[in-house]
Amino acid sequence: MSGRWGWLDGLRAVAVLLVVYAHLTRYVFTDLRAVTGEWLHAGPAGVMLFFLVSGYIIPASLEQHGDLRAFWISRALRLYPMYLVAIAAVVLLGGYTTSQPVTAAAGHATMLPFLLDVPLVTPVLWTLSYEMVFYLLVTALFTVRLHRASGPIAVLLAVLAVATAPLAGPRPGLVPLAAVVLMIGLGLVISGRRAASVAGGLLLGGLVVALLAIGQDPAHRWDGLLIVAVMFTGTAIYRADRGQTDWWPAILAITVVAGALLANWIAELHALGAVTPRYVARSVITLLVFGGAFAIGRLCRERRTPRWLSLIGVLSYSIYLIHHVLIQIGHRFLESALPGPVIAGCYLSAVFGLSWLTHRYVETPAQLLGRRARARQDGVSEPTRLKETL
Incomplete structure (x- = not known):
């Protein structure tokens, strides 16, 4: 895949702005939050939109070359540099302490700390654990040539989610085992040997x-x-858009997953004794906001995305990580007696300014390395690659 897809950058911008709004309004414009929070979960709407976009674009990144080694090098260089910068900033500035530094470091190195009972250096890292889960599942499915079954897999996960909720909580002590399994599995899938790749995929799955x-x-x-x-579900939509599958698997996935989300969100409200017309409406509105934003973006994909919105989308990964790092290390400023607009203006200026710098000097160089690695990999002889006709 070449070039940027502007409409996806626009959606990333909408997603990150929703998340920033959700976190910033805990400190300023709290009256506005009190109103909007009754009708919309802005944070969950934003991250769910991020997840839809990732589901749409990540398999395309893998399948463009059919090369697991290049895919993982590209993903590592896309995510880890900024991830490590954010972690280092919080740790060095005293925003994180732990009695088990080795376990915490190993858990964060896997990018799965949220599922390994490891306290997060910064709360927003929880979404990256699910991103990593998705990459690992896509990899596993690719090795056994089931990667085009995205729609049925989404439906199966949705049915299991309703049938098994609430799921079990995290188990302590899994970090060493998970880290070893992850390293072995990834080593096997990028080996270039078919049997080893399948074994590694099954291990990761x-x-x-x-x-x-x-x-x-x-x-x-x-x-x-x-x-x-x-x-x-995002992947199923991508496949239908590209003509790889019929539309019915995507439509079925959209319908079942949306219904499952509402069912489980309302079941959670019931468990909390909070099933009220307003909170049920909030669940519906949250679903409609992120689903509707994606639908509108897709319908407008042939139109030019506003430049400012596209720029925010390009910076969205840095913004997502930096905005909460600044909250952790600068919460006293956010809680100061200064007028809300002044606090918000200074905070947002810092977020966008630092995000531009980290994108320019951290993300972009790492992405260039990833492109070069992929270009070199494209020249590797066919027997050393896991290749198939797409």
Whole structure:
């Protein structure tokens, strides 16, 4: 795939702005939050939109070359540099302490700490654990040539999510085992040998299934499986758009996953004794906001995305990580007696300014390395690659 897809950048911008709004309004414009929060979960709407976009675009990245080694090098160089910068900033500035630094470091190195009972350096990292889960599942399916079954997989996950919710909480002590399994599995899938790749894919798939079943944080015991189902729904839409499958698997996935989300969100409200017309309406509106945003973006994909919105989308990964790092290390400023607009203006200026710098000097160089690695990999002889006709 060449070039940027502007409409996806626009959707990333909408997603990150929703998340920033959700976190910033805990400190300023709290009256506005009190009103909107009764009718919309802005944070969940934003991250679910991120997940839909990831589901749409990530399989395309893998299948363009059919090369697992290039895919993982590209993903590592896309995510880890900024991920490590954010972690280092919080740790060095005193925003994170732990009595088990080795376990915490190993858990974060896997990018699966949220499912391994490891306290997060910064709370927003929880979404990256599910991103990693999705990459591992896509890899596993690719090795056994089931990657085009995105629609049925989304439906299966949605049905399991409703049948098994709430899922079990995280089990302590899994970090060493998970780290070893992850390293072995990835080593096998990028080896270039068919049998080893299949074995590695099955190993990674088994790890993911186990973590999803027994590693859910209390915050996502009701929708942990559904987050992954949302990503596979995005993939099903991509395949239908590209003519790889009929539209009925995507339509079925959209319908079943949306229904499962509402069912589990309302079941969670029931468990909390909070089933009221307003909160049920909030669940419906949250679903409509992120689903509707994606639908509108897709319908307008032939139109030019506004430049400012596209720029925010390009910076969205840095913005997503930096905005909460600044909250952690600068919460005293956010809680100061200065007028709300002044606080918000200074905070947002810092977020966007630092995000531009980190994108320019951290993300972009790492992405260039990834492109070069992929270009070199494209020149590798056919027997050393896991290749298939797409």
